[in-house]
Amino acid sequence: SPFSPSESPDQTLARDTIFALSSGAGKAGVAVIRVSGPGVKECLHRMTRRRHSELPADLPKPRRAAIRTLVHPTTGDTLDHALVIFFQGPHSYTGEDVAELHTHGGVAVVRAALDALASLPQFRMADKGEFSRRAFDNDKLDLTSLEGLADLLSAETEVQRKQALRQAEGALYKLCERWRTSMVRSLALVEAVIDFGEDENIEEGVYAQVRDSVYQLAEELRGHLADNRRGEIVRTGIHLAIAGPPNAGKSSFLNLLAQRQVAIVSDQAGTTRDVIESTLDIGGYPVVISDTAGIRESGDTIEMEGVRRAKERLAQADLRLILVDAHALLDGGQVSCHPAATDRLTSTLQHIGIGPVPGSSSAWPVNPDLIVLNKWDLVPPSARPRLLEQLTRHHPLARDGHVVPLSCLSQDGFTALLDRLTGRLRAAFDTADLANPGITQIRHRQHLRGCLEALENFLELEEADVVLAAEELRRAAHCLGQLTGRTGVEQILDALFSQFCIGK
Ligand code: GDP
Structure with missing residues (x-):
């Protein structure tokens, strides 16, 4: 009979036939119940009828959708009208005979269908990942x-x-x-x-x-x-560290990031106490940001602790963003003669522990991916071009394209900053090279x-x-x-x- 369990060599162990709701739990338009194992043909024989027929329906052509009336295998009660797809082993996901029953997605419909399946001999609910495990065991998929x-x-x-x-x-x-x-x-x-x-x-x-x-x-x-561990980092999330002196606007910036365009994907407690890690979606990249706003840098010891932590985060991060108060780089609201703004930026960075060690000729310990000049609204428009030019020309870290003006207050410059950030992400973590999985x-x-x-x-x-x-x-x-x-x-x-x- 076409309904006897198939006898391919890999099924000689007389495995159970497993079934499960493969679509999401709860009320839905359609529910998909997946069945896999040697009993699939028998299940279809006993549980499906053609419309307006009391007789068992013939097996649907493999991989073709067929409309069937679903009935209870022993009582013959009608359960639902369903779309049934049969995959003949080994040409299936698991390598065994597989059936998919697309029923109406009501909770009671699904429960009735699952109960009916459970009443068949050697049928049981699948464990977590069991369909995939069978696929692996049958060499359909590698690890x-x-x-x-x-x-x-x-x-x-x-x-x-x-x-x-x-x-x-x-x-x-x-x-x-x-x-x-x-x-x-x-x-x-x-x-x-x-x-x-x-x-x-x-x-x-x-x-x-x-x-x-x-x-x-x-x-x-x-x-x-x-x-550079690109694939691993993309898989687990790209850690972005945001550093800057107190009051530069780091919290304001984080809030802006979280509110605009970038969706918060998930929030979870980080590895360090008092740190909330949020995963944001920036240009399709998963970017993990630690919000240390809870740690206020005020008072000497706390400030030192803040500096230590900021340095640590910068060292461990995959992407580094430094945020400074642009207005504080000015000299009485003006850009004074050349070295002043550059020197102020250097001393600001040194103050938060990321400048070169004074008196030594060693390189800068961190190389930020972006320097954000926040509070741009406080910089007089006439001084803006000059300030930008001075920094990009003369500051060793402020290479062209790495310095971005921003006003968290008016949100001016935010879109440009997101673009820059996406550009940096793409440059560092592009994984689209197909020849190079x-x-x-x-x-x-x-x-x-x-x-x-x-x-x-x-x-x-x-x-x-x-x-x-x-x-x-x-x-x-x-x-x-x-x-x-x-x-x-x-x-x-x-x-x-x-x-x-x-x-x-
Ligand atoms: P944090 O200490 O670095 O986290 O800085 P905050 O985000 O707490 O901001 C410090 C102060 O600067 C607050 O009073 C903010 O309202 C203000 N601030 C932040 N961003 C801007 C900005 O772009 N322009 C202006 N004018 N003020 C800002």
């Missing part, structure tokens, strides 16, 4: 694609979504497989050298050929690792480093050490295997699937 999928489910901004989607589609997997294939080919050649040695007529220069290919691969891996997790980096290390060891060996050389190549390939999930992955899997929601 990096699964991680991409988990990231896609939690992506909050455009750039995160694009990066996650690329990984979910297998970009990193394909790259690793290309590398691994190359290593395995090299390994095969080296083993041929071991087996046949010089006495057999093995081609001249095979070992040199392998060396060349390993050398190139090592270069490629090195290039990939030298990515990013490393998005520390785990990836560790395995790639291990792999590179083995390749470098290989390159240091002489041809006489051919047995050791083979061992290094095997180790290199193994590292990539761990990255994509070919070996030794149980703990990674458990951690990963716990992030999934039920029904995925």
Whole structure:
């Protein structure tokens, strides 16, 4: 019968058939219930009817939507009219037979359908991420694609979504497989050298050929690792530090950021006490801002503490913005002869602990991405061009394009500042290079480093050490295997699937 459970080899373990609500909980227009496992055909046989028919409906053509009446498998009660899609294993998300029941999204409809499914033998509710786990077990997805999928489910901004989607589609997997294939080919050649040695007529220069290919691969891996952790930072959020002297307008600026254009994506308690971390969406980039407004810099000790913390935040941040009071750089409302404004900016920065150490010729300890001249409304219009010109010409940190005038009071200059900020973000964290899928997790980096290390060891060996050389190549390939999930992955899997929601 076409309804007997399918008997592909990977299902001989007589797995349960699992089901879950894959769409969001609560009242909705449509609900999607996903069913996967050996019992799917039987479920469709017992639970679906053609409209106005008492007879079991035939199995819908795979991947085609069919309208069916959903009935309870034992009582025959009509549950709902639904759109049913059948995916025949292995051509499905999980690799098993899968059905999707698109019912009306009412809470009672969904409950009735789930109860009906639960009454079938060997049917049970899916655990978190169990559909994806089956997909992995059936080789439909590798580990990096699964991680991409988990990231896609939690992506909050455009750039995160694009990066996650690329990984979910297998970009990193394909790259690793290309590398691994190359290593395995090299390994095969080296083993041929071991087996046949010089006495057999093995081609001249095979070992040199392998060396060349390993050398190139090592270069490629090195290039990939030298990515300034772009992918990881985009995945977890780009930390922006805002520093400036007391009363420069930092709180006003934060409020402005939070209110205008940039949506607050999430608020959560930061790692440090008294710090609220907000994730903002700036030009599609997830930007994490620590609001330390609670710590007031007044009084000597608190000021020193403030300076210490500001320095620490600047050092750890991915992006640095310094905000000063532009009016305070003026000399009685005017821009006086050349060094004055520049010197004032330097001493302002020194005062908050980020100037060069006085008396030493050492470089500036931080290199801000943007210097914001706040309270621009207080600078007389006639003095504005001159002030900007002086600073960009003469101040070592105020390179052209890095200095942005702003008035938090009137909001003048805010849009221009957001544009600049987006430009800096794009320059530093662009992840759109399709040929170069990013490393998005520390785990990836560790395995790639291990792999590179083995390749470098290989390159240091002489041809006489051919047995050791083979061992290094095997180790290199193994590292990539761990990255994509070919070996030794149980703990990674458990951690990963716990992030999934039920029904995925
Ligand atoms: P913070 O100590 O750096 O956080 O500075 P605040 O945001 O508390 O601002 C200090 C003072 O400057 C407040 O009285 C603000 O209203 C004022 N202020 C902030 N931005 C501007 C601005 O662009 N123009 C003017 N005129 N005043 C501002």
